[in-house]
Amino acid sequence: MDRQQGISKDAPIGKAEVAEKTVAPTNVTTPDLFGFVAERSSQVIERRYSCVQTEAELDRWIQKIEAAKLTCVDTETTGLDAMRVDLVGISLAVEVGEACYIPLAHTTNEEQLDKSWVLSKLKPWLESEQHLKLGQNLKYDIHILNNCGIQLRGIAHDTLLQSYVLESHLSHDMDSLATRHLGEKTIAYEEVCGKGAHQITFDQVNLETATQYAAEDADITLRLHHAMYPAIEADKKLLTIYQDIEMPAMHALAVMERNGILIDSAKLSSQGQMVGQRLLDLEKQIHELAGQPFNIQSPKQIGEILFGKLELPIIKKTPSGAPSTDEEVLQKLAENYPLPARILDYRGLAKLQSTYIEKLPRMVNPKTGRVHTSYSQAVAVTGRLASSDPNLQNIPVRTEEGRKIREAFVAKPGSVMVSADYSQIELRIMAHIAEDESLLKAFAAGEDIHKATAAEMFHVDLNQVSSEQRRYAKVINFGLIYGMSAFGLASNLGIERSAAQQYIDTYFARYPGVADYMAQTRVQAKERGYVETVFGRRLWLPEIRSNNGMRRQGAERAAINAPMQGTAADLIKLAMIAVQRWIEQNHLETSMLLQVHDELVLEVPQSELAFVQEHLPQLMTGVAKLKVPLLVEVGVGSNWEEAH
């Protein structure tokens, strides 16, 4: 179970010889990206997979893992939700080709050792710092073992994170890794458990099949480590990213996921009542304005009403050629017609209702009474995290209505919420990387950066900058981070493309360091095929030399953006590691709950508030010394909205 962070996909069905497991010699000539494993074993690797069903056999394996330098550990479970599922079995591998599976909770009426007895036998080793462990996505196994009262320690390596550090743009599930690095095809989860409505859980799989699948996981993971780790070890920068950032961040993330966050469901419920009523009212109005009932949630039907029946002008089209009805279009149409504005209102509320107001209370874990998100550490190509099930990195904040949802994220009794966010982190990183004199100066002086940009661009004194000028500068600053084009800037400011180009030219004239950096990044990306963050995280751009102009330009924009977004991701990961260590070293009751790219949210007992407020900003700013000062702003409140 969980050979990746998600569900196994693309499983070829119908391979019968699951139990038969001596695999034919595989492609040995495929050159490996790193050159380190080019010399793939050309002989068949014999597989000795055993099912541990007796005390003697368990003792034999305990001796093996006690003596091993590095052991691969993998847990099998009843599902994917790490905070809820039950442990079904454990597989171990210490040498390539040799692995075992210890069934613990199969329901197939086959002989297996007592689960709690086995766990008590394994617990000292699992909790030992000295005995080093390896796995594929160990954050998952940490949770599973934690559910059994075991704290997994001695975590040395994770092949998911190795692959992510080496090639963040590729897939990191075990099947893909085995194909890519070993030229091996692994047993797909669907082959073992089926798929769709017929899918069974792993505890229902017979022990022979389960052993071949589970032991293979451990074995393949060990071999993947041998294939990938040398490439990391040989590169000082990548080793830093892996060893000092990704591996320790895994622990902080596991703790945060387990901490969860308290939701005021009653508050959301009463909000849901109000919003529900308003949706009904809006629906009625919209149908009256349209002259007929239709499904307001269907862009297709909206299009038929607006552009067919009512003959409103088509503002833009979607990638597939249909007339777009997105927010920008409806906003434009709303200037002249009443219906689009009502549809916008409806859409906004419907989004809040279904995605947040109704969903969040359903995500409360009955055991903990809290909501536990899942952080994917190897999804975003730039090094950022991704949050899902539920996504707590996109809780509304930009509208009044939306912020009410934030109010439902509350601290437990006796505690407060503390939010700490890096101010203008990506622009500061741009200043650092580009070493642009006036940008560095503005940050050093602690100026309002958008205002400072406006003053430079419009040739006015800092205190003479109008709000309009500042707004323009802000959009331009965002554009810089995104690898702005004149087209993008124009559409964002609602101005002519030529005017946008003028602004861009003016900006680069005022900030030549930034101009150089942008040009240099494009050249370097093209030459090397990748760009790097300040800490040396490598971001590959496979389309940077594409013959397709669109794709190439897309890659160029990504090349501009990635070092800034990625360095920010590195920084906050370092901050999370530092904060979690500090919490543990000081035996605090304070817990870190959320990370939202440039923000950390903590739940802090009143008694610890002063201490946290004193140290948190330094912990976060102290993780790196850049050419610009880092600034962290801290807020406190009874809920997330107040703290933010």
Add this chain to the structure above:
DNA sequence: TAAGTCACG
């Protein structure tokens, strides 16, 4: 399962 839309940084 894809497309469209929209929530966040």
Add this chain to the structure above:
DNA sequence: ACGTACGTGACTTAT
């Protein structure tokens, strides 16, 4: 001539 700001996840409809 064409279509573009960077990075995510989730919900809904429609196929």
